[in-house]
Amino acid sequence: MERSHRPRPGWGRQYLALLTIVIIAAQAAHRSDGGSDTSATLLNHSSMLIQRLQELLQYGNSTDATLRIRTTGSDEVKVIQAHQLLLTLQSDIFEGLFANQSVVTLHEPADCAVLFEKFVRYFYCGELSIQLSQTIALHRLASKYHVSALQRGVTEYMKTHLASESSQGHVVSWYHYAVSMSDEVLQESCLKFLAWNLSTVMISSEWATVSEDLMVSLVQRSDLVLQSEVELFSAVEEWINRNSPNASIIERVLRSIRYPMIPPHQLFQIQKKSGLLATYSNFIQDLLFQAFQFHSSSPLHFAKYFDVNCSMFIPRNYLSSYWGSQWIINNPARDDRSLSFQTQLGPSNHDSSKKITWNALFSPRWLPVSLRPVYSEAVSSSSQSNRLEEGKPRLVVTSAMSGLDIAGVTFQKTVLVGVKRQHGKVFVKHVYNVHQSTDEFSDFLAHADLQKRTSEYLIENSLHFHIIIKPIYHSLIKAK
The missing domain is CATH 3.30.710.10 (Potassium Channel Kv1.1; Chain A)
Incomplete structure (x- = not known):
């Protein structure tokens, strides 16, 4: 009959003392076992x-x-x-x-x-x-009692589970908690996730729980990922109506909306239908007037009189087809792929009918010249195979117009990579940016293993991209 392992009364204190001695001795032996004896074997009974x-x-x-x-x-x-x-x-x-x-x-x-x-x-x-529902409480206990290993472990869990599905949402509450604990690493991770997945957050129950400080931080960012600026205005209006912040917060938030990024016909609709603007129109009258001026004149002429280098005239990461294209690559480890798409020249209504064609090339195993295989009898097939394994994914986005050079406009190219699907949703986990002078995205998916079906970068064995072209206007001549 198997003997019970239940400890006998009275021996617990001695066992603890003995355990401490055993652990210290084992650690000392492990340190001194630098080991020239190749027959040495580690016996690990830590589970016991x-x-x-x-x-x-x-x-x-x-x-x-x-x-x-x-x-x-x-x-x-x-x-x-x-x-x-x-x-x-x-x-x-x-x-x-x-x-x-x-x-x-x-x-x-x-x-x-x-x-x-x-x-x-x-x-x-x-x-x-x-x-998910226990993270804040466990992190608070670990922090309060200075259990640093557990604190780091819970923080890492939170950073890697931002995209996990929960009934009430959790990232907004994690952000607020990180602020209260002065955990800047977790705070930035949450803020970045919220910015890159704002369209999803705005239609969730979490949106109403966004604090005033968080709202101000979000609407000022240029890396927000959303369908359009109108979508942001509508969500901000809903948040203000639900939370009734003071007038100074309402003014700061409304003045952070980028009205020049909204087409004129939608600006008219907002002015006519928004109950919020009916009450607080005086906060943004100058911005609305400036937006209509922006759309009614050529950008070059407008730039003579206004500073177009400020955030108001910088597009965010809009998912609308006017600004780029979604690209889903099935079985991305197999072959090179290409895509052509069009975007409008700029956000100004003066440029909205002018189109630019872009060509994108994706290669799953691009090799620098120094690593490309030399196909000769002197090089074995295994060596060539090994070199192919050293290749990295490559993405190049170029304009179909040779030597694209438009006065007063440069283009920032942004690629969003979705890595996880939750109930049909694709969450953005990686964002890459390059400017007009660069065609190739450096370090693109540098750590992705596209050969594995279980790769975190793949969704049902497919790679989900969204390429965005952001035209940036520049002042050329300042009018006196």
Whole structure:
């Protein structure tokens, strides 16, 4: 009959002390085992040690620490018996709390209190399961008690699960939490995800929870990915109507809309139908007037009198067909592919009927000249194959007009790469930019393994691009 591994009463403290000695000795042996003996083998029984530690927590043998977890705003108290040695090994906060006492009362919000037992278990086994809804609470506990490894682990989980599906959405709340914790890395990751997937965020329940500071930060960015500037105006109007911010915030947000990027007929509709502008039209009258001036004259003439190098005249990443083309490449590791598409010369109504044709070339394994195979009898086929494996994906976008040189206009080329599908949605994970003087996107998908069907860059064995051409006007002659 198999013997039970349940620890015997009274031996827990001795086991902990012995375990500490064993770990220290093992670490010392590992450091000194630089090893010239090629027959040396590492015996790893760490899983057995972890199992014994978990049994200590489960059965409560020789516990010398009592944690009383009181839920904030409630009379509920949860009692957890633990061992000071394991708590203080990873947390200097617990080391201070248990310096002169064995019973500690901790006050935690409800979301943290319900996970505190899972948090304590981490001290015994170094692992825990995590769900989207638990991330903030676990990160808050790890931060509060200075459990740095767990804090980094939860942060990394959040950064890699921004595109995961959740019923209520989570990226906006993660951003607000990152701001409250001064976690600039997580904050920037969330902000970038929101900017690159704004069309999806604006139609979700999260949109109403966007804070005033976050809204101001978003509408000022040039890398927003959305269908059009009209879409942004409509979503901003909805947010203002729901949240009723003060007049200064409304003014800042409305003045960040890029009205010159909206065609004249849509500007007229906004003025006529928007209840928001009926109340706050005085905030943006000058901008609307300037936008109509922009559309009614040639860009060269307009640039003589106004500064067109400011953000108001810089297009964002618009997904409309006027600005670029979607490109889905099936089985992208197989052959070179090409695409032709047209965009309008510029956002001005004066240029909207003028079209530019662009040619795009995608190659899955392009090789620099120095690495290209030499097809001769002196070079083996295996060597040629190895060189092909060293190739990298290449994307080149050029104008069909030779020597494209239009006075006062340059073009920024942007490629969005979607990497994950959630219920039919493609989320943008990578954005590449080059300017007119450059045709090729450097480091394009440099780390993508397109040979694997499981590659994170592929959606159902296809590569999802969206190429965007952004015309940028420049002032040539300043009128006095």
